[in-house]
Amino acid sequence: MKNLFLHILGVLVLCCTSGYAQNTEETYKKRVLETSEVEFLTSYYTQDGNNAAVSGGIGSEELTDATGTFVISIPLSDDEVLTIDAGISAYTSASSSNVDPFDSNNAADPFQASSGASGNDVWSNVTLAYSNSSDDRNNIWGAKLAVAVEYDYFSIGLGGSYTALFNEKNTELGITTNIYLDKWNAIYPSELRPFAAGGNGINDAFFLVNTITGNTNYNPQFSEFGKETRNSYAVGLSFSQILTKKLQGALLFDAVLQDGLLSTPFQRVYFGDVADSFIENFQLADDVERLPDSRFKLAFGGRLNYYLNETFVLRSYYRYYSDDWGISSHTANFEVPVKISNSFTVYPSYRYYSQTSADYFSPFESNLSTNLFYTSDFDLSKYTANQYGIGITYTDIFTKRHIWKFGLKSIDLKFNQYDRNTGLSASIVSGAVTFVMD
Amino acid sequence: MIKKGILAVIILTSFSSCVVIKEYDKVFINDPDMVLADRKCDRNLTTFHSYREAASGANGGKTGGGCGCN
Numbered sequence: 101m102k103n104l105f106l107h108i109l110g111v112l113v114l115c116c117t118s119g120y121a122q123n124t125e126e127t128y129k130k131r132v133l134e135t136s137e138v139e140f141l142t143s144y145y146t147q148d149g150n151n152a153a154v155s156g157g158i159g160s161e162e163l164t165d166a167t168g169t170f171v172i173s174i175p176l177s178d179d180e181v182l183t184i185d186a187g188i189s190a191y192t193s194a195s196s197s198n199v200d201p202f203d204s205n206n207a208a209d210p211f212q213a214s215s216g217a218s219g220n221d222v223w224s225n226v227t228l229a230y231s232n233s234s235d236d237r238n239n240i241w242g243a244k245l246a247v248a249v250e251y252d253y254f255s256i257g258l259g260g261s262y263t264a265l266f267n268e269k270n271t272e273l274g275i276t277t278n279i280y281l282d283k284w285n286a287i288y289p290s291e292l293r294p295f296a297a298g299g300n301g302i303n304d305a306f307f308l309v310n311t312i313t314g315n316t317n318y319n320p321q322f323s324e325f326g327k328e329t330r331n332s333y334a335v336g337l338s339f340s341q342i343l344t345k346k347l348q349g350a351l352l353f354d355a356v357l358q359d360g361l362l363s364t365p366f367q368r369v370y371f372g373d374v375a376d377s378f379i380e381n382f383q384l385a386d387d388v389e390r391l392p393d394s395r396f397k398l399a400f401g402g403r404l405n406y407y408l409n410e411t412f413v414l415r416s417y418y419r420y421y422s423d424d425w426g427i428s429s430h431t432a433n434f435e436v437p438v439k440i441s442n443s444f445t446v447y448p449s450y451r452y453y454s455q456t457s458a459d460y461f462s463p464f465e466s467n468l469s470t471n472l473f474y475t476s477d478f479d480l481s482k483y484t485a486n487q488y489g490i491g492i493t494y495t496d497i498f499t500k501r502h503i504w505k506f507g508l509k510s511i512d513l514k515f516n517q518y519d520r521n522t523g524l525s526a527s528i529v530s531g532a533v534t535f536v537m538d
Numbered sequence: 539m540i541k542k543g544i545l546a547v548i549i550l551t552s553f554s555s556c557v558v559i560k561e562y563d564k565v566f567i568n569d570p571d572m573v574l575a576d577r578k579c580d581r582n583l584t585t586f587h588s589y590r591e592a593a594s595g596a597n598g599g600k601t602g603g604g605c606g607c608n
Contacts, residue, residue, distance in 0.1 A: 143582035147590075167582050189582075225604075248604050255604045268558050280604050334601045340574050342559045346566045350574040354595030401596030403574045407566040415571065421593035429593035437571040445571065455592050480592055491579065495570065512579040520590075528586060532579040 131178045132233045136537040138506060139171040141187070142530065149478075149524035152195035152210065154289075156368040156385065157464035157476030159198060159210025161524060165191040169225075179235070185227040192220040199366045200290035201382045202310055208382035218287065218366070223250045227257075238265045246280075252365075255282040274338040282330040286365035291384045292322045312384070315375035320386050321469060327393070330360035346408075352401035352419075363391040369476055371469040389475035391460060397423040401431075413437045426459035427480070435489075443494055449516075451487040478522050489516040499536055506535035 149161035169187030176182050194212070197219030201208035205215070213219060229244040239262075246257035259278040265271065288296070294304030302318060312318050333356070340350035368385035370376070377384040401419040408414055417433040435449040458480040460473040467474035491514030499507025512532040519525050559567065566572065575598050576584055584599035595601040 139578060141578060141581055145582070145586055165586075169581075171578075246604065257604055268560065270558050278601070282604070332601070332604075334595075336595070336601070342557075342564070342567055344557065345559055345563050348567055348572065348574060352596040352598075354601050356595060356601045397595060397601070399593065399595030399597075399601070405572045405574060407569055407572055413569065413571040417597070419593070419596045421595065423592070425592075427592045429591070431593060431597075439571075447571070453587075453591060453593075458592065479590055485591070491577070493570075512577060514577075514579050514583075516583055518590075524590070526586070526590070528583055530579050530582050532577070532581075534578075 129178045129235060130237075131175055132231075132237070133173055133175040133181045134536075136175065137173045137509070138535045138537070139173075140533045141167070141169040141171065142532075143167045143528055144530075145526065145528040147518075147524060147526035149520070149522065150211070151463075151478040151481075151522055151524065152198070153364070153367040153389070153475075153477035153479065154195040154198050155201075155210035156370045156383070157478060160194040160213065162194040162213065163191060163196075164193075165189055179233045181231050183227075183229040183231075185225070185229065187225050189223040189225075190220070191223075194219070196221070196366075198382075199287060202290060202306075202379060207380040209380070210382060221251045223248065223253075225249075238269070239263070252285045252287050253282065254285075255280055257281070270342040272338070272340045274336075276334075276336040276338075278332070278334040278336075280330075280332040280334075282332070282360070284325075284328040284330065284361050284365060286325055286328050286361070288322075288324070288365055288388060289368050289385045291318075291379070292320055292388065295320055295322045296324050310379045313378045314383075315377045317375075318377040318384055320384070322385070322387050325361050325363065325365060328361050330358065330362060332356060332358045340403075347404070347406050349402065349404040352399075352403070354397070354399045354401075356397040356399075357394070358397075359394045362393060362395055363389045363475070364477070367475065367477055369467050369474050370465045371467055371474075372465050373468050373470070376465075386469065387474075389477060390473050391458075391475060392425070392473055395423055395425055397421070411439050413439075421455075425480075426457070427455055429453065429455035437493075443496060445493045445495070447491045447493070447514075449487075449489040449491070451489070452484070453487070454484040455482065457482040478524070481522060483520050483522045485518060485520040487516055487518045489514060491515070502538070503535065505538050507538060509534040509536050 145165040147163045151157050152159035152161045167189040172184045174182045197214040199218040201214045203214055225248040227244055227246040231240055231242040233240045242261040244259040248255040257280040261276040263274040294306055295301050335355050337353045342348045365388055367389045369387050369389050371386040374386045399419055399421045404416045406414040415435040419431040421429040431453050433451040435447050437445050437447040439445050460475050461480045464476055494511040496508060499509050501508040514530050516528050588594045588600040
């Protein structure tokens with residue numbers, strides 16, 4: 101009897117002890133982010149082609165763009181993280197310079213860059229994002245505020261997100277919403293500006309300085325856009341699932357409604373049924389592109405990643421896209437990271453992209469003046485593109501190397517070559533460096 | 539297309555009902571190359587795609603707005 105009593109007492113003590121241990125586990129929370137992290141992202145992009153939208157589907161598409169972005173993640177508490185994302189993107193563009201092609205000492209020509217101020221610009225962006233995770237880390241709320249500025253464009257964005265994890269964190273469901281309220285400061289091709297409301301038309305001093313050849317009775321059907329705002333409303337859903345110990349996948353869905361000024365005000369259009377006028381080697385615009393003031397986009401995507409062995413991982417992605425401008429598209433991406441050592445991974449990649457043409461697209465001199473909507477922007481044409489990439493990642497999980505109070509966590513470098521069957525060719529070198537604060 | 543999407547969700551959900559991988563068994567899943575997202579390094583590349591291509595979205599990048607892109 102005494103033994104039985106001692107046995108029961110022992111079991112009770114063990115239960116109490118284990119209960120205490122469980123309580124202790126419940127109160128302990130691993131911080132969502134242990135310490136502040138700083139990432140620096142950079143890229144250098146170049147492209148060239150002969151279908152510039154600014155000059156109505158012909159002309160140089162030569163463009164270079166350099167970006168630099170800092171992303172600083174700060175743990176506000178065990179559960180909360182604040183992310184500050186600030187970056188700039190500076191570009192020079194031959195086609196943009198030809199918004200006003202007549203300001204150079206050289207003869208105006210769509211295949212030559214002008215010396216105009218529109219030939220370069222800086223896009224600046226700051227985004228603040230906040231996230232809060234539940235104690236069990238199965239529910240994550242987020243909110244963000246974004247501001248972006250260009251010379252002729254201003255944008256303010258608001259967003260929210262919610263992610264729920266189930267099934268011992270094997271399943272993840274997420275929803276995001278974003279609203280962007282944008283405002284153009286419309287810049288029009290220089291030869292069209294005299295034909296805006298209140299302008300002098302063909303009697304403007306511009307046409308006294310520059311002599312028209314070809315059809316000298318130049319009279320474009322141009323009017324300024326009445327509305328310069330562009331609003332975008334986006335909802336995104338995501339579902340990811342661990343399928344086996346080495347395989348996981350995700351399904352992604354985005355729906356976007358845009359309204360307002362969706363045309364780019366400085367992109368020229370030349371009509372096939374209107375006589376051509378020139379100044380020097382540059383054909384004068386018949387109008388700027390006119391696109392509907394609303395657009396509804398749907399995108400479905402899927403990812404599937406497989407850990408083949410200690411050396412190889414297979415990463416794949418596919419997306420189907422459709423919108424009510426008549427464009428549908430397929431995107432497929434494959435990447436095979438190869439772990440060449442504990443610290444270094446090389447990852448070759450290939451991406452295929454195809455799209456159908458927008459209903460309103462026609463190339464140079466093929467649109468008709470009787471149409472309601474028209475564009476010669478080859479980004480909205482039918483084409484396919486192939487992209488080949490190679491990247492290398494250095495990772496040091498122990499952050500042994502230091503710069504001041506920051507330990508180096510990873511370096512990522514990548515080169516991509518992008519070729520479109522319309523003749524556009526682009527390359528981009530991008531890099532990312534991540535530091536963690538000591 | 540929507541039917542195919544629903545079918546894919548059902549297939550993935552079916553898998554989820556068959557297997558639950560414990561935290562201690564997620565060593566391969568937690569490999570940095572297994573992340574179900576684009577690499578951070580690719581962020582500007584994704585932005586460039588949103589300028590040069592009509593399609594956007596379903597990749598964690600821009601979906602429209604915030605720039606004078608498509």
